[in-house]
Amino acid sequence: MSVKTTCPYCGVGCGVVASRDAAGTVRVEGDRQHPANFGRLCSKGSALAETIGPEGRLLEPLVGGVPVTWDDALDHVADGFSRIIREHGPDAVAFYVSGQLLTEDYYVINKLAKGFVGTANIDTNSRLCMASSVVGHKRAFGSDTVPGCYEDLEQADLLVLVGSNAAWCHPILHQRMLAAKESNPACKIVVIDPRRTATCEGADLHLPLRSGSDAVLFNGLLAHLAGNGVIDRAFVGNSTTGAADALAQVVGQTVAQTAATCGVTEGAVGLFFDWFANTERVVTLYSQGVNQSTSGVDKVNAIINCHLLTGRIGRPGMGPFSLTGQPNAMGGREVGGLANQLAAHMEIENPAHRELVQRFWRAPVIAEKGGLKAVDMFDAIAQQRVKAVWIISTNPVVSLPDADRVRAALEACELVVVSDCMRDTDTTRHADVLLPALAWGEKDGTVTNSERRISRQRPFLSAPGEARADWRIICDVAGRMGYSGFEYADVADVFREHAELSGFENNGKRDFDISALATLDDRAYDALAPVQWPVTPDHPIGTARMFETQKFFTPDGKARFVPITPRAAQNATSRDYPLVLNTGRVRDQWHTMTRTGKTARLLSHVFEPYAEFHPEDARLAGVTNDGLTRLTSPWGEMIARVVVSADQRRGCVFVPMHWNNEFAGEGRVNALVNPAVDPLSGQPESKHTPVKADAYAPEWHAFILSRNEIRRPATRYWAHGKAGDCWRLELALDARPESWRDWARAQLGLEHVEIEWIAYRDPAAGRFRYAAVRDGRLEGCVFIAPDHTLPSRVWLTGLFAEAQLSANARMSLLAGRPFGEGEDKGPIVCSCFSVGRHQIAAEIRKGADSVDAIGRCLKAGTNCGACKPEISKLVGAGAPALAPPAAARALQSQV
Numbered sequence: 001m002s003v004k005t006t007c008p009y010c011g012v013g014c015g016v017v018a019s020r021d022a023a024g025t026v027r028v029e030g031d032r033q034h035p036a037n038f039g040r041l042c043s044k045g046s047a048l049a050e051t052i053g054p055e056g057r058l059l060e061p062l063v064g065g066v067p068v069t070w071d072d073a074l075d076h077v078a079d080g081f082s083r084i085i086r087e088h089g090p091d092a093v094a095f096y097v098s099g100q101l102l103t104e105d106y107y108v109i110n111k112l113a114k115g116f117v118g119t120a121n122i123d124t125n126s127r128l129c130m131a132s133s134v135v136g137h138k139r140a141f142g143s144d145t146v147p148g149c150y151e152d153l154e155q156a157d158l159l160v161l162v163g164s165n166a167a168w169c170h171p172i173l174h175q176r177m178l179a180a181k182e183s184n185p186a187c188k189i190v191v192i193d194p195r196r197t198a199t200c201e202g203a204d205l206h207l208p209l210r211s212g213s214d215a216v217l218f219n220g221l222l223a224h225l226a227g228n229g230v231i232d233r234a235f236v237g238n239s240t241t242g243a244a245d246a247l248a249q250v251v252g253q254t255v256a257q258t259a260a261t262c263g264v265t266e267g268a269v270g271l272f273f274d275w276f277a278n279t280e281r282v283v284t285l286y287s288q289g290v291n292q293s294t295s296g297v298d299k300v301n302a303i304i305n306c307h308l309l310t311g312r313i314g315r316p317g318m319g320p321f322s323l324t325g326q327p328n329a330m331g332g333r334e335v336g337g338l339a340n341q342l343a344a345h346m347e348i349e350n351p352a353h354r355e356l357v358q359r360f361w362r363a364p365v366i367a368e369k370g371g372l373k374a375v376d377m378f379d380a381i382a383q384q385r386v387k388a389v390w391i392i393s394t395n396p397v398v399s400l401p402d403a404d405r406v407r408a409a410l411e412a413c414e415l416v417v418v419s420d421c422m423r424d425t426d427t428t429r430h431a432d433v434l435l436p437a438l439a440w441g442e443k444d445g446t447v448t449n450s451e452r453r454i455s456r457q458r459p460f461l462s463a464p465g466e467a468r469a470d471w472r473i474i475c476d477v478a479g480r481m482g483y484s485g486f487e488y489a490d491v492a493d494v495f496r497e498h499a500e501l502s503g504f505e506n507n508g509k510r511d512f513d514i515s516a517l518a519t520l521d522d523r524a525y526d527a528l529a530p531v532q533w534p535v536t537p538d539h540p541i542g543t544a545r546m547f548e549t550q551k552f553f554t555p556d557g558k559a560r561f562v563p564i565t566p567r568a569a570q571n572a573t574s575r576d577y578p579l580v581l582n583t584g585r586v587r588d589q590w591h592t593m594t595r596t597g598k599t600a601r602l603l604s605h606v607f608e609p610y611a612e613f614h615p616e617d618a619r620l621a622g623v624t625n626d627g628l629t630r631l632t633s634p635w636g637e638m639i640a641r642v643v644v645s646a647d648q649r650r651g652c653v654f655v656p657m658h659w660n661n662e663f664a665g666e667g668r669v670n671a672l673v674n675p676a677v678d679p680l681s682g683q684p685e686s687k688h689t690p691v692k693a694d695a696y697a698p699e700w701h702a703f704i705l706s707r708n709e710i711r712r713p714a715t716r717y718w719a720h721g722k723a724g725d726c727w728r729l730e731l732a733l734d735a736r737p738e739s740w741r742d743w744a745r746a747q748l749g750l751e752h753v754e755i756e757w758i759a760y761r762d763p764a765a766g767r768f769r770y771a772a773v774r775d776g777r778l779e780g781c782v783f784i785a786p787d788h789t790l791p792s793r794v795w796l797t798g799l800f801a802e803a804q805l806s807a808n809a810r811m812s813l814l815a816g817r818p819f820g821e822g823e824d825k826g827p828i829v830c831s832c833f834s835v836g837r838h839q840i841a842a843e844i845r846k847g848a849d850s851v852d853a854i855g856r857c858l859k860a861g862t863n864c865g866a867c868k869p870e871i872s873k874l875v876g877a878g879a880p881a882l883a884p885p886a887a888a889r890a891l892q893s894q895v
């Protein structure tokens with residue numbers, strides 16, 4: 001049996017074919033017919049089958065930690081919300097939902113909140129992802145419309161990536177860009193990012209601009225274009241307004257001034273400006289580096305202004321392009337999942353829209369004003385203005401800024417309901433009621449990707465335990481609260497209503513219209529092929545590109561220039577907090593790791609939370625590569641492994657956002673992140689928090705590898721997860737136990753077991769090694785040292801695959817290093833084929849001089865291709881001076 005579905009991770013929205021054999025083994029491949037990926041999947045998508053196991057799943061409803069029936073749980077939620085609404089009004093409750101929800105789930109929770117409860121206190125983790133793009137689009141186009149499509153990337157002659165590490169965060173799209181460049185030698189790629197990321201491999205130009213100076217750069221570009229007459233006068237005159245004001249704002253801004261403010265060379269800025277000016281087909285792609293800012297909306301409009309001035313929009317191979325982070329952030333926008341939206345791209349501030357939606361829903365009420373956006377919502381919970389919150393499919397204790405305050409807010413909240421597929425997350429720990437939800441592979445519905453393409457997510461697994469679909473849980477609660485209008489027969493029924501509302505009294509006035517899909521019967525809904533909205537009777541097979549007729553959704557039909565005055569980040573660095581903290585993603589993890597953290601393959605690339613420093617900043621902070629650092633901001637603190645890299649811009653430190661208390665001790669970077677938000681979009685400034693760093697120097701460093709899962713210790717720093725055929729625990733210890741031997745046995749859970757022990761002790765040097773062997777097979781090992789110079793974990797993990805330890809392996813365990821050449825692969829670069837840096841270096845030494853050559857020797861990079869930029873960097877560096885790629889080093893080993 002095979003089922004076509006969609007990857008649940010990023011906004012690229014790749015098609016997936018999942019098949020199950022008679023034994024129940026699931027295999028996942030890219031869908032060759034899906035227009036987003038044409039059969040390719042990145043490392044995360046390729047590993048989907050490894051993440052569907054039952055480990056850690058929430059399988060039954062719990063109230064107060066006690067299993068209850070669904071009826072009791074649903075009654076508890078409905079009664080609790082109804083009572084609080086009765087006593088304190090509708091704005092005393094809130095819903096915090098997720099870009100991981102399917103559109104149908106999103107539709108019904110938004111309908112419940114805004115049309116029946118009567119509050120707009122519903123927001124989503126998409127607020128952290130693309131809220132600034134939404135507002136930027138609306139200011140410019142009068143609607144939240146992504147103008148272009150992925151094909152534009154192949155038709156462009158210049159691709160500009162701003163604040164986007166697409167190689168790691170949108171890998172399949174990045175590979176499409178690189179392929180386009182290969183087949184079109186005239187095509188250039190420019191990367192604008194303070195860091196030299198993997199996306200810079202294969203780019204023609206990198207502008208490592210000063211953090212937050214994007215608006216200055218694009219204002220400078222606007223001035224350069226105007227100054228050189230690169231203006232589409234017909235388009236500007238006929239189809240836009242406000243050009244004079246926007247240009248007045250930038251008049252006189254020179255390349256030299258721009259370069260100086262952005263902290264890059266005048267030559268590099270001039271080259272970029274000239275390429276932009278002289279290339280008709282330009283796509284400017286932007287992502288979190290633009291959006292996650294207190295001036296994120298302005299940055300979006302600064303980019304759009306340049307496309308409006310040159311008329312480069314609504315035509316093949318050109319346009320501004322917002323890359324959405326989450327799989328269904330776009331679907332959430334369609335149903336009005338943000339606190340300041342109504343359903344079907346309608347405006348909550350617009351009385352006619354409110355009346356229309358209320359009439360369509362036959363709703364008793366309609367929220368009359370925007371609700372609490374994410375950060376404000378948790379402030380209101382902390383202040384007990386909001387007394388009940390229902391969190392669905394998201395982990396705000398990890399992902400929201402000032403995350404310790406979020407945790408405290410939930411602790412103080414009268415009623416916390418959490419729907420999730422996982423039992424233990426940093427957020428579920430604070431739930432009064434836990435509702436088990438379906439996960440990917442079990443869910444049924446639709447999602448929309450970055451190019452407005454709606455695709456089906458189809459189930460191929462049965463529901464585990466008592467887990468239920470989110471839309472069904474929400475409708476059941478709505479019914480128990482006494483509301484009618486939630487009696488859907490099935491998920492297709494929800495979709496039909498959503499599609500019907502999009503066309504309701506629309507007549508071309510609103511961009512989002514899929515009314516041609518409102519008449520799909522269940523069979524047609526199930527068979528729905530990927531299609532880009534709008535899908536109307538006039539465009540029954542969808543719409544690849546918007547604004548082709550140069551008509552926009554503003555009252556006068558014209559696009560709007562927005563004059564931009566660049567602003568500094570809200571919280572500046574200071575003598576006490578001299579570094580700018582920049583958060584982001586790593587290649588093989590997604591969000592808070594609840595799914596991607598389940599597979600050893602994806603943890604093999606980067607195992608621990610890390611902080612990446614410029615060498616000079618590392619020196620000043622007194623931290624060393626592979627050591628530990630404590631990062632502190634006015635809002636919180638964390639501990640992370642140190643990576644020192646010249647790829648990092650001076651004055652900035654990069655930390656990934658994924659780690660949490662399930663995978664590491666004190667590894668939540670959002671505990672430090674300032675809760676400053678864009679005043680228009682409410683999107684947090686996750687790319688700019690002032691912090692300080694110093695060395696975290698425990699008395700002892702240790703790691704443990706074991707066939708059995710290892711208990712998380714009560715130390716401040718630890719990192720835990722699967723590694724190959726065993727479990728791995730990294731830890732820092734401040735106190736010495738009475739006996740390292742007894743301690744090691746206890747950590748491995750082998751205190752009372754007859755087992756062979758291999759031990760090496762050097763008390764003078766403070767080095768201890770213990771290995772437990774049963775029937776000739778390695779059961780576990782513990783390595784302890786006074787510093788971080790411990791043996792390669794990759795090599796040791798490999799010993800767990802051996803049925804019988806050789807004499808050589810036993811000796812090497814004692815010695816703490818492999819004896820044979822090539823036994824230590826080095827930090828894993830290609831997670832698909834488990835190829836390490838040392839192996840790649842060896843091939844380079846033998847003469848491999850390209851990514852393809854490495855692929856032929858080692859297969860590395862030949863499956864998903866996500867590691868190709870790192871291989872390219874290694875090849876480019878040459879064998880003698882191999883510089884490990886930035887995060888790959890974090891950390892797999894200290895060799």
Ligand code: SF4
Binds near residue numbers: 014170172
């Ligand atoms: S690029 Fe990777 S994570 Fe994103 S949708 Fe495709 S396979 Fe999934």
